[in-house]
Amino acid sequence: DxxxxxxPKHLVMGMTNKKSLKCEQHMGHRAMYWYxxxxxxxxxxxxxxxxxxxxxxxxxxxxxxPECPNSSLLNxxxxxxxxxxxxxxxxxxxxxxxxxxxxxxxxxxxxRLTVL
Amino acid sequence: xxxxxxxxxxxxxxxxxxxxxxxxxxxxxxxELFWYVQYSRQRLQLLLRHISRxxxxxxxADLNKGETSFHLKKPFAxxxxxxxxxxxxxxxxxxxxxxxxxxxxxxxxx
Numbered sequence: 001d002x003x004x005x006x007x008p009k010h011l012v013m014g015m016t017n018k019k020s021l022k023c024e025q026h027m028g029h030r031a032m033y034w035y036x037x038x039x040x041x042x043x044x045x046x047x048x049x050x051x052x053x054x055x056x057x058x059x060x061x062x063x064x065x066p067e068c069p070n071s072s073l074l075n076x077x078x079x080x081x082x083x084x085x086x087x088x089x090x091x092x093x094x095x096x097x098x099x100x101x102x103x104x105x106x107x108x109x110x111x112r113l114t115v116l
Numbered sequence: 117x118x119x120x121x122x123x124x125x126x127x128x129x130x131x132x133x134x135x136x137x138x139x140x141x142x143x144x145x146x147x148e149l150f151w152y153v154q155y156s157r158q159r160l161q162l163l164l165r166h167i168s169r170x171x172x173x174x175x176x177a178d179l180n181k182g183e184t185s186f187h188l189k190k191p192f193a194x195x196x197x198x199x200x201x202x203x204x205x206x207x208x209x210x211x212x213x214x215x216x217x218x219x220x221x222x223x224x225x226x
Contacts, residue, residue, distance in 0.1 A: 031212050042202055042216035043160070050212060090160070096212070105152075105204075105214060107160040 006091050006108035014116050015081060021111045023074040023091030032074040033105070034066060035090040043090055049074060050096055081115045088112050119143075120205050120217035128223040129193050137188040137220045139177075139203030148206040149179055149186040152216070155199045163188075163201070173197070193224045 004025045013019050023032065031050050035043035048056035049068040057066075063085075065077040074091055088110040095104075119142045129135050141147065151163040164172045166179040166186060177188045186203060203217040 033212070033214075042218050044216075045214065048212045056213060094212070104150075104162045104165070105160075109159045 004091055004093055004106050004108035006089075006111050008111055009109065010112050010114075012114045012116065013078065013081065015083070017081075018077070018079045020078065021076040021089055021091075021113070023076075023108055024072055025093040025106065026072055027093065027106065028071075028095075029093035029106070030071060030096045031094045032068060033090075033092040033094075034064075034074070034076050035092060037088045037090055037110070039087075047076075078113070081113075083115050086113055086115045120203050120215055122201075122203055122217035122220050124220045125218070126221045126223065128225060130225050131195055132192050135190050135193040135197070135222065135224075137201050137203075137222065139186045139188065139217060141184050141186065141203075141205050143184075143205060143207070145207070149177075150204040150206070150214075151175070151177055151186075151188050152202045152204055153199050154202070160202070193222075195224045195226055198222055198224045 004023060007022045011019060033048050034046040036046050037043045045058050046060045047066040052068045052071055063080045067075040067077060090110045091108040092105045121140045123138055127137060149166040152160050153163040154160045163175060164170055164177060166177060175188055175190045177186055179186050200219050200221050202219045205215050207213045
């Protein structure tokens with residue numbers, strides 16, 4: 001299995017709702033990522049988990065709360081979002097390597113979020 | 117700070133013509149450079165990385181540290197090459213930090 005699976009594919013939520021985006025991979029990758037992509041813009045890094053620990057938070061507002069329950073799963077909990085948070089949220093994974101050299105990013109198809 | 121610049125938002129060429137997608141970067145250390153591609157209705161995927169020095173689907177890219185560039189080239193474009201191309205940089209000492217350029221949409225006309 002060489003895929004990253006994201007659910008749901010589409011999500012519409014109000015500003016007072018609480019929802020979650022889910023991501024799963026079974027490639028044995030120990031680094032998992034959340035990216036945000038607005039229309040016609042590049043992916044913007046939000047969070048990185050390495051060995052189930054949060055290693056990078058790119059100053060993301062607290063209304064986005066990531067969680068990595070185990071090495072195969074990554075969640076993004078959403079609460080009190082704003083309409084400008086509407087975007088495609090991409091999950092990715094990669095092997096982790098020590099020292100120089102990096103791994104390939106494997107992306108999911110994304111969860112398209114609309115905040116009303 | 118790391119920055120990846122792709123100056124062209126859209127590049128249109130005819131089938132069989134050479135194509136070059138430009139990418140310049142700024143980084144104080146020795147980054148890893150990549151090209152990612154997104155075909156219509158498909159997920160973002162790796163095309164090639166500079167450390168591999170490989171040719172994928174006829175595309176090559178050479179890292180020029182003097183000019184801080186990593187341009188993507190193909191001598192004869194095909195219609196199936198039409199896609200969105202992103203240049204990406206990974207930091208030397210924080211290799212989980214991948215940064216993407218703004219992307220270039222390549223349109224290969226018949």
